[in-house]
Amino acid sequence: MQAGDERRYGRGGFLLLVGGGLSSLVWAGPVSRLFSPLTSAASQLVGNLVPVGGWRIYTISGTMPLFDPLSWRLEIDGLVKRPRTLDYRQLKALPKAEQVSTFHCVTGWTVNNVHWRGVRFQSLFDLVQPLPAATAVRFISMERPYEDSLTLEQLRLPDAMLAYELGGKPLSRPHGAPARVVLPEMYGYKGVKWLTRMEFVARQPEGYWEQNGYDQNAWVGRSNGYHA
Amino acid sequence: MVTTPSLVRLPRFSRTERTLHWVHASAFLVLLASGLCLYLPSLAELIGRRPLLKDIHVYTALAWLAALALVLLAGDRRRLLATAREIDTFDADDRAWLRGRRTPQGRLNAGQKLNAIVTAALAVLFAVTGFFLWYGERNHAFRLQNALIVHDWLMYISFFLLLGHLYLSLINPGTRHSLSAITRGWVREDWALRHHPKWVEQMRQGER
Numbered sequence: 001m002q003a004g005d006e007r008r009y010g011r012g013g014f015l016l017l018v019g020g021g022l023s024s025l026v027w028a029g030p031v032s033r034l035f036s037p038l039t040s041a042a043s044q045l046v047g048n049l050v051p052v053g054g055w056r057i058y059t060i061s062g063t064m065p066l067f068d069p070l071s072w073r074l075e076i077d078g079l080v081k082r083p084r085t086l087d088y089r090q091l092k093a094l095p096k097a098e099q100v101s102t103f104h105c106v107t108g109w110t111v112n113n114v115h116w117r118g119v120r121f122q123s124l125f126d127l128v129q130p131l132p133a134a135t136a137v138r139f140i141s142m143e144r145p146y147e148d149s150l151t152l153e154q155l156r157l158p159d160a161m162l163a164y165e166l167g168g169k170p171l172s173r174p175h176g177a178p179a180r181v182v183l184p185e186m187y188g189y190k191g192v193k194w195l196t197r198m199e200f201v202a203r204q205p206e207g208y209w210e211q212n213g214y215d216q217n218a219w220v221g222r223s224n225g226y227h228a
Numbered sequence: 229m230v231t232t233p234s235l236v237r238l239p240r241f242s243r244t245e246r247t248l249h250w251v252h253a254s255a256f257l258v259l260l261a262s263g264l265c266l267y268l269p270s271l272a273e274l275i276g277r278r279p280l281l282k283d284i285h286v287y288t289a290l291a292w293l294a295a296l297a298l299v300l301l302a303g304d305r306r307r308l309l310a311t312a313r314e315i316d317t318f319d320a321d322d323r324a325w326l327r328g329r330r331t332p333q334g335r336l337n338a339g340q341k342l343n344a345i346v347t348a349a350l351a352v353l354f355a356v357t358g359f360f361l362w363y364g365e366r367n368h369a370f371r372l373q374n375a376l377i378v379h380d381w382l383m384y385i386s387f388f389l390l391l392g393h394l395y396l397s398l399i400n401p402g403t404r405h406s407l408s409a410i411t412r413g414w415v416r417e418d419w420a421l422r423h424h425p426k427w428v429e430q431m432r433q434g435e436r
Contacts, residue, residue, distance in 0.1 A: 007323070010316030010345050017349035021378065022356065028374040028381065057272040064276060107361070108376040174269045213368070225368030 033110070054111045057174040058189075060208065065142035065194040067177040074179065076124060078200035079134035084127055088178055092164060094119045094127070099159050101184035104220045116182050118163035121155040124198070136204035139181055139192035148192050148207030149216075150183065159184050162195070187218040236417035238431055240335065240409035244303030245311060249410055251299060252351070255292030256386070259285060259354075263383060289358055315341045321426070335427040346389065354382050 024031075057064075069088045077083040097120045103111045121137075130152065138149045154160065163182045164171055171177040176193025183190055189209045210216050215223040241249070262285040265271045266278065275281070300308070314336060321331035322338035336344070357372075357379040364371035396403045397410070405419045420428050 005320040006317050007319075008316050009318045010312075010341065013342075013345045014349050017346060018352050021349065021353040021382070024378050024381070025357070025360075025372055025374050028377045032374075032377050055269055056267050057269045057278075059272070059276070059278045062277050062280070064273060108373045172269075172273075174273045213366070225364075225371040226373060 029108070054109070055175075056105075056109065058105075059143060060146055061143050064173050067173065067194070069178070072178055072196070074195060075197040076128045076200075077197070078138070079131040079202060080200050081129040081131060082127070091119065091162075091179065094123050097123075097161055099161065101159055101182070103184065104187055106187035106189055106214065106218065106224050115167050116161060116163040117165035117168075118161045118179070118182070120161055124162065125152075125155075128200070130200050133202045134200040136201050138197075138199040138201050138205055139195055139207075140197040140199065141192050142194040142196045146192065146194075146208045147205075148181075148190050148209070149201070149204045150181070150186075150190060151204060154183065154186075157183065157185065185220060187220060187224065189214060190218050237414040238417050238420050238428065239413055240415050240420075241413055242304055242307045243413070244299060244307055246410055246413060247303060248296070248299050248308070251292070251295045252347075255288055255295070256390070258288045259292070260383070260387070260390075262288065267380075267383075286362055289355070293355065315344045332425045333423065333427070334430070335424055337424065343389065343393065346385075350382055350386050350389075354379070354386075357382065 072088055074086045074091060075083075076086070096117060098115070098117045100113055100115050103114045134152065136149050136151045137155060138147060140147045150160070160181075160183045162179055164179045166172070166175050171180060176191075176195070179195045180193040181191040181195065190207075192207075204216065206216065217223060221227075262281045265275050265281045266285060272278065314334070318326075318338060318341065319334075321333065322341065324331040325333060325338040326342070357375045360370055360372045360375040361379060364375065397407045398404055403423070405415060406423075409415045417428065
């Protein structure tokens, strides 16, 4: 080594990496979306086992509810003419609906091309016949005390559904077996998993996350501090 | 010909340097394990207890920052500053080493310097994105839509760095003796002569 050939590269490299990393807070989203057809597809194949991006599971209690096909019931009551209690077989016997939509989480991740199968809420409305005073539905999860609500108008959006299949298979336990709410226009916290009761109400109540400061109307890109 | 290992031990890492390493390493492993349990659906289902794991993740991060600050305050700062200067400096041999040539190396080879720089930058970025994830949940004005994605990317980079680090320090026969430096503080002189001859020369001249 010759004297004077030393270069102070370390601090420059460190600052470059930190600067580049901080700048990625701006460009990581678009880059991630560029690769999301690939990562979303991979995550739906092996995402349960290896961290390839895509789904992640949020719960508020110690253990996830366990679905028993024999004992599970969906109660539909409140401001309706004909309250009903459906078992799993009866739910699956209702007119089927399918869709492929994008799932957005309020924490920033997205899964594209999610294939859902289930029933449109209108089919359930036809079954129980909401009273004129009903304006919203309170969805109650088996995971206590998780609940949330959507207005009847929101539930009549063409891609709102009560889903019981994901990717051609029955909903798995982490995804909310046996049934969960799906509304692609809103962030995932509105999609109550492990559903056990739907109560038709006159005034839309605040759900679990709304009580923790999240927006009632969780429109993707224009709620919870995000702007389109 | 049979060669016997040298009995001469050279002090490579001070107590403060080793403490800094192990504080960082142990916190990183807890953060990685708890983070993966929060991240992977299979682990989330198997282990459950998300609120507890989230608390473990957040409080470990706070403990990690506090412990690093404590080491900096209470440790041998002069030695740490000298190490920082060493990491900052790349001489002609270091630059040639990074281009794949087997040039003689100092106490830290160029790859170890590079690893230290990347690890320090990752630590800063983990702390910044982690803060926004934690505080953004409480105050939506601090919510950054891409913070989680960047936090994930940092995990991928760190994970592969960790695998390489573990391979070189635990498995690779030529380099695994370096584990002695970060656990007991010393290495054998014959090993140091093969891997860090410029450092041995400096030691003999009484520079360090």
